[in-house]
Amino acid sequence: MFILFFLLLFSSISPVMAEGEVITINKAQYSAVPVAVNDFQAFSGADALLCDKIVEVINNDLKLSGAIKPIKRATFIENKTGIRNRPLFAAWKQISANFLVNGQVERIGREIKVSFILWDVLLQKDLGGFAFQMPDRLWRRAAHKVSDQVYEKITGQTGYFDTKIAYAAQFGTYLDRRTKIALMDWDGANHEYLTAGDAFVTTPILSPKSDKLLYVSYKQKVPKIYIKDLRSKKEKVLSNLPGMSFAPRFSPDGNCIIFSIARGGSTHLYEMNVHNGEYRQITHGNSINTSPSYSPDGKHIIFTSDRSGGGQLYVATRDGGNLRRISFGQGSYLGPCFSPKGDYVVFTKVSSEIGFGLGIMKLDEDIQASGERILATGYLIENAYWAPNGRTIIFSRQEPPVGSRVHSKLYMIDVSGHHEREVNTPDNASSPYWSQPLEAMGM
Structure with a gap:
C-alpha cells in the first residue's frame, strides 16, 4: 500500500523510451540437490524429542531454500546414527542421496x-563437521546454524x-486497515509484534546490529519516521x-540514516x-527524490528521481555528487536497493506493459547498469529486499481486493527467477526487511 504514496509524488508514470534490454525471466524448472538429514543421536531419552525437532527445522530450512531437496525419512535404509559411525554409502546411494548429514545432541548443564x-555420498568423503554450543532454549x-x-x-x-x-502486519478490511510492525525468524518462528497497532505503520528497517528499528508512522496524521531501541523499548x-518524512535506511555501519522529506512540492534526501x-x-532543486539506499561500502547511494521525467534510478556519491542515471526503461522505478555485494540492484517497476514488476539490474565496478530482468509481476508488488547472501529476494505482493x-x-524468489514461494505469516503482510545473520551481530 505504501508504494501508492510514492507514485502519488510523481506527476505521472508516463513511459520513457527504452534504451536498454529488458528480459522477463521464465519459470523453467531446475533440479534441487537431494540430501538426507539422518536422525540425530540423543544421549538421553529425554533429548530424543529435541533431536527430532532440530532435524525437522534443518529439513525445513533446506527445503525452503529451493536449492536442496531433503529426502523423506521413510525411505532411509541404514539405521546407524551419530557422528562416530562411517555411513554405509551403498544404502544412501540406493535412495539417491547425494549428501548425508549425521549429527548428535549432547546436554551440558x-x-x-x-x-x-x-x-x-558419491565420493564417500567427509566434507567436514561443526559443533555449536548454546543455551538449550536456543535450540x-x-x-x-547447522542448515547454514x-x-x-x-x-x-x-x-x-x-x-x-521484520514486516508490517496488516489487519482489517481494505478501507479500514490497521497495521503493526512484526518481527520473526526467517522461517516464521518466534513471531512477535513490536508496535501496539494504535496508528498506521509501515516500512520497518532494522539497524545492522538489529538493536534499533526505523519505521514510518501516521500517528501525527502525516508520515513521520520513528526510531525505536529494541532493548530499552524506547522510541521517538x-x-x-x-514536512512528510519517509523511506528511511541505515548506513552499513549503523551510524547514519538516509531518508526523504516531502514539502512544498518537492521531495529531497537527507x-x-x-x-x-x-x-x-543531499539533493536540491524542484524534483522528487525518494527511496534512497546505501551501497554496501557506504560510499554511494541509489534513489528514485523524476528529474528526467517519470521515476528513474540515479546513483551518486554519498554527498550527492557525481550524479548519474542508470535506468532507461519505460515506466517508473521505485524502491531500489543494492545487493549485499553491490553487484546487483533490485527495484519495483511500474509500467503499462507489465503493471507492477520485481526487477534486478547487474552493476559493474563503476556502478553502471547492464540491462534489466523482471523476476515477478503482480497486481501490486513493493518493498523488495535482499537476503544477506544476495541470492534470495523477499518482497510483498497484494492481490486485487475482493469486496472489502x-x-x-x-x-x-531466487535471483535467477526460480523458486518463488509465499512466506508464512499469521496476518496479511507487506514491507519486509531482512536482518543480517545473528552471528555477525554478536547474538
Missing part, C-alpha cells in the same frame, strides 16, 4: 552441544537461515524537520547522524 558431519538457532553450514558446503553460497525478518520521532542528530540535505477483503503476503 543448561546448554546443548549440537554436532554434525556432512558426507559426500532453533542451533538448527539454523550444510547449505554453504553444498551450494558454495553463504547460508541465511540464522536471520530475522527521528526528526522534527517540517542524511542524519544517529548519535548527535546532525543532518545535511485484501490479500497481501510476503514472497521469496
Whole structure:
C-alpha cells in the first residue's frame, strides 16, 4: 500500500523510451540437490524429542531454500546414527542421496552441544563437521546454524537461515486497515509484534546490529519516521524537520540514516547522524527524490528521481555528487536497493506493459547498469529486499481486493527467477526487511 504514496509524488508514470534490454525471466524448472538429514543421536531419552525437532527445522530450512531437496525419512535404509559411525554409502546411494548429514545432541548443564558431519555420498568423503554450543532454549538457532553450514558446503553460497525478518502486519478490511510492525525468524518462528497497532505503520528497517528499528508512522496524521531501541523499548520521532518524512535506511555501519522529506512540492534526501542528530540535505532543486539506499561500502547511494521525467534510478556519491542515471526503461522505478555485494540492484517497476514488476539490474565496478530482468509481476508488488547472501529476494505482493477483503503476503524468489514461494505469516503482510545473520551481530 505504501508504494501508492510514492507514485502519488510523481506527476505521472508516463513511459520513457527504452534504451536498454529488458528480459522477463521464465519459470523453467531446475533440479534441487537431494540430501538426507539422518536422525540425530540423543544421549538421553529425554533429548530424543529435541533431536527430532532440530532435524525437522534443518529439513525445513533446506527445503525452503529451493536449492536442496531433503529426502523423506521413510525411505532411509541404514539405521546407524551419530557422528562416530562411517555411513554405509551403498544404502544412501540406493535412495539417491547425494549428501548425508549425521549429527548428535549432547546436554551440558543448561546448554546443548549440537554436532554434525556432512558426507559426500558419491565420493564417500567427509566434507567436514561443526559443533555449536548454546543455551538449550536456543535450540532453533542451533538448527539454523547447522542448515547454514550444510547449505554453504553444498551450494558454495553463504547460508541465511540464522536471520530475522521484520514486516508490517496488516489487519482489517481494505478501507479500514490497521497495521503493526512484526518481527520473526526467517522461517516464521518466534513471531512477535513490536508496535501496539494504535496508528498506521509501515516500512520497518532494522539497524545492522538489529538493536534499533526505523519505521514510518501516521500517528501525527502525516508520515513521520520513528526510531525505536529494541532493548530499552524506547522510541521517538527521528526528526522534527517540517514536512512528510519517509523511506528511511541505515548506513552499513549503523551510524547514519538516509531518508526523504516531502514539502512544498518537492521531495529531497537527507542524511542524519544517529548519535548527535546532525543532518545535511543531499539533493536540491524542484524534483522528487525518494527511496534512497546505501551501497554496501557506504560510499554511494541509489534513489528514485523524476528529474528526467517519470521515476528513474540515479546513483551518486554519498554527498550527492557525481550524479548519474542508470535506468532507461519505460515506466517508473521505485524502491531500489543494492545487493549485499553491490553487484546487483533490485527495484519495483511500474509500467503499462507489465503493471507492477520485481526487477534486478547487474552493476559493474563503476556502478553502471547492464540491462534489466523482471523476476515477478503482480497486481501490486513493493518493498523488495535482499537476503544477506544476495541470492534470495523477499518482497510483498497484494492481490486485487475482493469486496472489502485484501490479500497481501510476503514472497521469496531466487535471483535467477526460480523458486518463488509465499512466506508464512499469521496476518496479511507487506514491507519486509531482512536482518543480517545473528552471528555477525554478536547474538
